[in-house]
Amino acid sequence: MKVLDARNLLCPMPVIRLQNFVLKSSKGEMIQVRCTDPGTKSDIPTWCRMNDHRVVSMEELGFEIHFTIEV
Amino acid sequence: MTVSNKVKALSLISGGLDSMLATKVILDQGVHVEGINFFTGFCVEGHTHAIRKQAPGKEKRNNALWVAEQLGIKLHIIDIVEEYKRVVLNPKFGYGAHLNPCLDCKIFMITEAKKWIEAQGFDFIITGEVIGQRPKSQRKDAMNTVLKETGTQDFLLRPLCAKNLLPTKPELEGWVNREKLYGFQGRGRHGQIALAKQFGIEDYAQPAGGCCFLTNEAYSKKLQDLWAHRGEKTYELDDIMLLKVGRHLRPRAHFKLMIAREEGEGNYLSGYRHQFSSAQCESHPGALALIEGDIKPEDRTLIAQIVSRYSQAQAGEEVRVKIQLKNGISHTVQTRAFAPEEILSEWYV
Numbered sequence: 131m132k133v134l135d136a137r138n139l140l141c142p143m144p145v146i147r148l149q150n151f152v153l154k155s156s157k158g159e160m161i162q163v164r165c166t167d168p169g170t171k172s173d174i175p176t177w178c179r180m181n182d183h184r185v186v187s188m189e190e191l192g193f194e195i196h197f198t199i200e201v
Numbered sequence: 202m203t204v205s206n207k208v209k210a211l212s213l214i215s216g217g218l219d220s221m222l223a224t225k226v227i228l229d230q231g232v233h234v235e236g237i238n239f240f241t242g243f244c245v246e247g248h249t250h251a252i253r254k255q256a257p258g259k260e261k262r263n264n265a266l267w268v269a270e271q272l273g274i275k276l277h278i279i280d281i282v283e284e285y286k287r288v289v290l291n292p293k294f295g296y297g298a299h300l301n302p303c304l305d306c307k308i309f310m311i312t313e314a315k316k317w318i319e320a321q322g323f324d325f326i327i328t329g330e331v332i333g334q335r336p337k338s339q340r341k342d343a344m345n346t347v348l349k350e351t352g353t354q355d356f357l358l359r360p361l362c363a364k365n366l367l368p369t370k371p372e373l374e375g376w377v378n379r380e381k382l383y384g385f386q387g388r389g390r391h392g393q394i395a396l397a398k399q400f401g402i403e404d405y406a407q408p409a410g411g412c413c414f415l416t417n418e419a420y421s422k423k424l425q426d427l428w429a430h431r432g433e434k435t436y437e438l439d440d441i442m443l444l445k446v447g448r449h450l451r452p453r454a455h456f457k458l459m460i461a462r463e464e465g466e467g468n469y470l471s472g473y474r475h476q477f478s479s480a481q482c483e484s485h486p487g488a489l490a491l492i493e494g495d496i497k498p499e500d501r502t503l504i505a506q507i508v509s510r511y512s513q514a515q516a517g518e519e520v521r522v523k524i525q526l527k528n529g530i531s532h533t534v535q536t537r538a539f540a541p542e543e544i545l546s547e548w549y550v
Contacts, residue, residue, distance in 0.1 A: 138472035
């Protein structure tokens with residue numbers, strides 16, 4: 131699984147990084163996105179819904195939020 | 202009027218009510234609309250409350266994304282941090298009340314939107330501008346300047362105030378019905394609020410003073426301080442993000458302290474520990490401070506006294522503060538905590 135490190139970035143930078151990362155990915159690929167901005171809990175799933183990607187899981191580990199996304 | 206399904210518009214979505222309404226007006230005329238949002242680094246966009254743990258009831262979200270989802274449109278978020286520097290550093294039309302280059306900013310964004318629609322085969326651009334809504338960029342003459350500077354006279358449509366402006370190509374070609382556009386003007390919000398109600402829009406962001414930190418006096422002062430003490434008018438993204446966080450104190454010309462005001466800010470600042478020297482009270486729970494600048498050995502006590510003021514130590518109490526230098530060397534300073542009145546008001550940036 132590819133990993134996108136978006137820690138210590140504030141929204142919308144994690145979404146922009148994900149947007150650009152997905153452009154270089156193929157359909158069906160899994161991406162783990164690591165964030166620290168609590169706003170990503172709303173923004174990443176919103177962006178995924180808007181662009182037909184699936185949030186497989188969202189896990190909070192201390193201050194970090196890890197998303198697994200199927201492109 | 203026959204509206205072709207092939208007509209496509211790009212809407213500049215800020216996350217506020219006006220761009221939401223303008224988009225809805227055009228969507229309701231059967232036009233395919235997608236949104237674009239430019240990230241300059243100065244966007245207010247919830248950063249302060251995303252960092253801070255305060256106001257836990259307030260939803261932390263990107264309003265532009267949220268608006269786009271409510272409208273059922275796609276949103277393209279574009280990182281323009283690098284390109285935007287020339288707008289902030291050298292605005293052709295100057296600054297507003299603070300460091301806000303609003304007219305240059307609008308010209309820049311419309312120019313970028315124009316490039317985007319040309320590349321993607323879209324037909325026109327929509328904005329939520331209203332004549333007289335903002336003193337710098339939404340005066341009628343300024344709005345005409347934007348058209349002239351960007352060469353978008355034909356295809357920049359402002360649906361909320363279109364009836365006060367000359368018809369544009371989308372209206373003349375019958376892609377949109379001019380009769381169903383609006384003639385709002387001035388700073389009042391009654392028309393927009395009534396229209397929101399008519400559309401059933403109840404939840405929307407109401408950014409006070411705009412959506413950009415450069416319109417904020419305190420923020421602009423911090424940016425000017427940064428330029429003055431660096432000796433050059435430049436910035437990187439991290440610089441302008443850190444200006445949004447914590448108390449900024451400059452007790453000496455050669456260094457500045459950025460002190461977390463609460464846990465969320467402490468967490469955020471701690472992500473920058475590897476780039477800055479830092480100080481934190483060890484003997485008592487206290488705020489993390491990042492130190493920008495090269496400190497001298499004789500500065501250590503003053504830093505420890507200031508930092509311990511923002512700890513749970515009482516004024517005058519003995520404290521132990523760890524100062525971690527950027528080069529990996531650390532020093533422990535034993536001193537006494539400053540009282541609030543020992544923090545000089547002129548130190549605050």
